Amino acid sequence: MKILVTGSAGFIGSALSLRLLERGDAVIGVDNLNDYYDVGLKEARLARTSSHxxxxxLRLDIEDGEALNQAFVDHRPDRVVNLAAQAGVRYSIENPMAYVRTNLVGFANVLEACRHxxxxxxxxxxxxxxYGANTEMPFSVHDNVDHPLSLYAASKKSNELMAHTYSHLYQLPTTGLRFFTVYGPWGRPDMALFEFTRAILAGEKIQVFNYGKHRRDFTYVDDIVEGVIRVLDQVATGNPEWSGDAPDSATSQAPYRLYNIGNNKPVELMEYIGVLEERLGKKAEMELLPLQPGDVPDTYANVEDLARDTGYHPSTPVAEGVARFVDWYLDFYRV
Incomplete structure (x- = not known):
């Protein structure tokens, strides 16, 4: 197939592009290489795929609807994976309009290009x-999610609503994937594992929010990519049993689906740090801090729907995933 991947210089987008190329697909990579974090890291990721x-x-911004549509016209992709987004919960409090421009306007441009x-x-x-203020665990795609705690979360919920509209009006098959705390080699520098590793090696204190009592469903990047590919290969269809009398938020009469994609095994942050300390052979100095605005205390993915429909099963234990990240970090930064 010919697959267009937005965010192709990003953490997940780069890993996905590589896997698609390895299995024989053609990939049209779209990225604007913005400077939200180290552009050199993005270019190094691209170097893994650009010679194929x-x-x-394609160096373009999904906020530019005309340029994006022209890319679709020129390359005629069969399927599309949209991973381009302004990421980060805390940054959405500092710079909310960045999320409006990329995650809302940019996503609308992607929908329009797919439609036409x-x-x-x-x-x-x-x-x-x-999932925001939800507390019932594990989180299910069938739960109501109308109480986001950050604009980042609200923008992602908006994407799901926008996608449903296009599935309903234009019969465009869409599938949304709710990613749970992705980590691994080639990750983003603003992610906890990346920041912790840098600080511990430099002998600096690490900031541990919620006094280390966070639980996160840490999901290794290869498991995420495997799930994305399985979903991509299974085109979304309507649910004939869907009823407006008791509406299921994860499906529709339209060709629309939502899935959680996570490890299904939450780990407390202090345990995660302990695994990292063991791999680095060095103890962390910690600054224990309260829960930050916009953060949720725990995440835990119910992945039953994804497993049932695609056979997805995450296979990478946290200890193994952290070890692979540390090995990559030490090599990439020549520590």
Whole structure:
């Protein structure tokens, strides 16, 4: 197939592009290489795919609807994976309009380009952040998620609503994936594992929010990519049993689906730090801090629907995933 991947220089987008190329697909990579974090890291990720003859490297911004649509016209993708987004819960409090421009306007441009260019299936990144104030665990895609705690979370919930509209009006098959705390080699520098590793090696204190009592469903990047590919290959269909009398938020009469994609095994943050300390052979100095605005105390993914429909089962234990990240970090930064 010919697959267009937005955010192709990003953490997940780069890993996904590589896997798609390895299995024989052609990939049209779309990324604007913005400076939200180290552009050099993004370029290094792209270097893994850009030399492949089946990879097209397009430097454009999904906020530019005209340029994005032209890319669809020129390359005629069969399917699309939208991973381009302004990420980060805390940054959404500092710079909310960045999320409006990329996550709302940009996503609308992706939907329009898919609609007008005969795309067979759009798979897009949502987030576990949409669960917001929910406390019943594990989080289920069938639960109500109307109480987001950050604009980032609200923008991702909005993406799900926008996608449903296009599935309903134009019969565009769409599948949203609620990612749960992705980590691993080539990750983002603003992610906890990345920041902790840098600080511990430098002998600096690490900031541990919620006094280390967070629980997160840490999910290794390879397991995420495996889930994305399984979903991409299974085009969303309508649910014939869906009823407006008792509406299921994860399906529809339209070709629309939502899935959680997580490890299904939450780990307390202090335990996660302990695994990292053991791998680095060095203890962390910690600054224990309260829960930050916009953060949720715990995440825990119910992945029953994804497992039932695609056979997805995460297979990477946290200890193994952290070890792989540390090995990559030490090599990449020549520590």
């Amino acid at each position: 003859p089946a990879f097209a490297d 260019n005969g795309v067979e299936h759009l798979v897009y990144a949502s987030s576990s952040s949409v």
